[in-house]
Amino acid sequence: MPSFNLISSVLLFFYIFDLAAEANPSFLYKFCYDKDTTFTTNSTYGTNLNLLLSSLTSNANRIDGFYNTTVGQQPPDRIYGLFLCRGDVTPDVCRDCVAAAARNATSLCPVEKNSVIWYDKCMLRYSNESIFSTMETRPGGTVWDNDTFTEEEDFVDIVASLVKDVASEAADAPMGAKKFATKEANLSGSQTLYSFAQCTPDISDVACNLCLESAITEFSDCCRQKEKATRASSLLPSCNVQYGLTPFYNKTAGEVSRSKPSPLPSRDSGKGKISSQTIIYIIVPTGGFLVLLSTFCYCILRRKARMKPYLLKDQKDKSKARTMNSLQYDMSTIEAATDNFSDANMIGVGGFGSVYKGTLANGQEIAVKRLSRSSKQGAEEFKNEVVLVAKLQHRNLVRLLGFCVEREERMLIYEFVPNKSLDCFLFDTEKQKQLDWPTRLKIIKGTARGLLYLHTDSRLKIVHRDLKPSNILLDEDMNPKISDFGMARIVEENHNLEYTKKIVGTYGYIAPEYALHGIFSFKSDVYSYGVLTLEIVGGKTNASFYNPESAENLLCYVGPT
Template sequence: MMNDTANQAANTPEGAKKFATREEDVNFSSTFQALYTLGQCTPDLISMDCNRCLRMVISTLPTGWQGARVLNPSCNVRYEIYEFYNQTGVASPPSPTPSPPAPGGNGRRSWPIIVAIVVPIAASILLLLLMCWLLKRRAKKKYDTNVGYDITTIDSLQYDYATIEAATDKFSDANKLGEGGFGEVYKGILSNQQEIAVKKLSRGSGQGDEEFKNEVVLVAKLQHRSLVRLLGFCLEREERILVYEYAPNKSLDYFVFDPAKQGQLDWLRRYKIIEGIARGILYLHEDSRLRIIHRDLKASNILLDGDMNPKISDFGMARIFGVDQTQGTTRRVVGTYGYMSPEYAMQGQFSVKSDAYSFGVLVLEIVSGQRNSDFYETEGAQDLISYAWKLWKDGRSLELLNPVLRDNYSRNEVIRCIQLGLLCVQEDPADRPTMATVVLLLNSYSATLQVPKQPAFVLQSRTDGRMPDKGLESDQSTSGSMPWSNSEASITELYPR
């Protein structure tokens, strides 16, 4: 059959392409099978040379195969048990060089090839588009977190002004809980009888739109039992209002510093309050989705719920840190004298160790019942920190304990709290423990505390009436025994009119 194909190809008319194809049913072991053959020469060969070339390559064909072909520079032959050439294109036979198609014909063979090529390309394009979308979304989220705040992202928390006005009886004096440097706080009752605390920011307060947005976005994202819960906000009639959960027992300073109410907080409750505050700060520093520096921790910003559990509040001065960021610097020093760390008050440097310093002052205040900013000179000490250090150095730490507690307290817990407070107010931030260490030390009596060094005394200039020279003005809050109120001076930067 191959010889007949060669004869037909060699004897093609002059000027025609020298090739031929044949198809016959051949008997293979009593079974008829279609056999397809091809013979082809280059156009420059005459019939005799074409025939000689084809017969030479036919003689080299292997035997016992279901298909084979031999290529020569001037001619080639091929046979298969499937139709490997296009019958409709016999006038233009296929090139002898392409690879043989799989059984079943070109049409059926082409689909797997097309699928194998198109599917990976399409998948790669989709994967690339998905990666670009994720990167863009991640960059946008990072921008929204660290650069600007979009109030519309929490529209579900927005209250209308009429609802808040009705809840507070049009902000009546009878519902007024306190007044701070940034505005007034009122008690309210919603239509469903839920009690709320409404913080109405004064239009001329030091807290501007950025601080307001900061507090809304931060507190809305924070969920911890030791943090006050934000219920919503209002931005109407040029008013900026925050709606919080109501703390029926007001703020920590209401009990700690009032001689008539100090006895209502026994040592067990004070120790639990210290632990709760520490856990709340640890959540801000390490366990929340954002790393947050509060920058204004003080007794008046610790609210107490119905079970006397502490709730850290007032995030208007808080700063968001990146995951890998450990400290920052600002020219706008805000906070309260007596609670600010030396590096922050004098150089504008703040970090998680700044909050640790404020926590240390707060612990010493809770133990002693004395306010650091209102401390009267005792035994030559000019502030509460220096007095606590003097007693510690002389081995008389227990004398710092509030006298109303001396009938029922844990000696080891009191000494541990005083030592921990002194460690937190060390002058070098590196010497202060992290809040993770603080929580561990408060919950483990077997853990060993380091020996504190002499702490920093940043209030030594108070005796001569001078404040640190930072070009700041004090934003004095009205004093009062109510939540959200304080008698400390919250300071903000002085701006020209």
């Protein structure tokens, strides 16, 4: 009937309008960097960029939502590009988002050769250097708003727990698969907290995990209080993490389920006339729908107006952003430095893997800690050291120069410390002669300064949990440097004690309350430092004093009888 056709047409119009509004990509953030490396529109690089953007757009309807390609034969005009669509969107939505990003790329970053452009449903990136299969966390940005209120008292803690869980699920995806996950948590007052995490599928699970941890860390600068950010997105080149109090993704991974409107009941006599009741049926739902639609549009516009780009602190300084990027080394650089990991360059072996000495092209000597592929403990230690040591700077801590995650390899690159570890001198009858009393005192004091920095002076308050002679490296002047932070744990401020069911460390250096009950604190390191000091003074290991008949050890030997 005409009345029902009219209703269907009206509803269909708004349904299509609603779909179009939902699929319409929204710009979030962009970063154009390396401004000393620029190009002009009519240059070869400019032409190649246009070809690249066209190629990315043409391939943007892929099921996997990811594509990378290269245009140009030789540098400096060769250009690398890729796009990543959000894991839950359809190929059509992906295509529209990439097309919008490509269309606006040259106006957003008109002269820079390197750029990352984020929309709500995709990310587009290009560079004059290879960016494929390499995890990068800089440059990046955090976008947030606070237009949704929550009365949840533990909101910040719930956010922290939820984004950690969703990041872990995303990183578990196998190489080449869509590395994304969604997760929800119920709050008080019938509210739901939504979260989303995703990595580019060309990086390993370990690299994805590291990237997502970096993304989550950036939330702490903007989102420590619920009044500041009830919705936020941490956007990095290789990954992103988002959360909010309103749904912003499709739980069914792009398959939008919408029920077809059921026919309205008719009381028409069949003579083609529209009754007053039918008119009410038309006007009331349509009017109500228009009110809801207007409210929805107002909320969207208000939210976009309040969305604030939050620059990471170190992005304000372009050189500092480059420094962060330089933390990651490629495999070819490490292979060249270590002579392809030759046996002649191997300087140590442990349960985690091997350590090699290397020399970079600029002449700098390095120590490369290469983790065994079969060592699960090594993978955890690797992640821990990258997250912690990169943020620590002190003359009595070994300095992390960078890391490499490529071809399923995991490596840490440290400054090379020529005199190896303290135990090589302390427990060797010949080398022990080099440790005169001033040198021993310098080692004791330097180690104490390093511990003091970890416990009180660093931005992160850290318990080392494995302090012993083999983890004290000595430089050319016999200055001590605390190393091996694989077992270290961050301790929250105002928390005097922490508990764990997994006891790690080396027996003989572990505090009794930690060994017996899993209780550790800064005092645990102080206990280990005390044992270490006694060994430095006495020149003998704690174990050398062990007597099975009396259960005596070094501490009993020096203690009161």
